[in-house]
Amino acid sequence: TQLLEQSPQFLSIQEGENLTVYCNSSSVFSSLQWYRQEPGEGPVLLVTVVTGGEVKKLKRLTFQFGDARKDSSLHITAAQPGDTGLYLCAGALYGGSQGNLIFGKGTKLSVKP
């Protein structure tokens, strides 16, 4: 069972374009995190969202947590080649352990110059 489904799985765009990647579930999460992972490296935390409807911005990246806390999105404005990488969402299940994360399979983003 895929608790966290990420879409699209792959995304290839030109520099300067905008994009949105999605993280969806039928389960409620007490918090969701977005990570970026480079090949051969560990995930690096970008943001944590906690409140339903919350929006957080990190430069050109905008993260949103769904009102029902079942989904999240990551929007990148004016993508740059340096944004290339694997974007992972991960969450702590509501009512579950706060000590472990459930990960999605990731969206592999490629931004061409």
Next chain:
Amino acid sequence: EPEVTQTPSHQVTQMGQEVILRCVPISNHLYFYWYRQILGQKVEFLVSFYNNEISEKSEIFDDQFSVERPDGSNFTLKIRSTKLEDSAMYFCASSHSRAIKDYGYTFGSGTRLTVV
């Protein structure tokens, strides 16, 4: 920027052998974790550790696995009698708080374990 350090970066072992993967968490962090990522698959939780004992473990973390904090700085994952399907990237992570929403995790760069 404080880091979680993992050694070795790559370990090749023969099936049936024991391996120990090492991690040095961030010094003021209190909670420690091991995750693994089989090639092409998602990152999976193995175990969490606090106050010198396991606080939670997944179904993957069976009797073949053990964790230890032998000296107050290192955090180790031991895999006894390795199997081919244990081949994966193993990530150590640490956090200051159990509440992920407060601090999140810092992951190490991983150890790529190859069982042949």
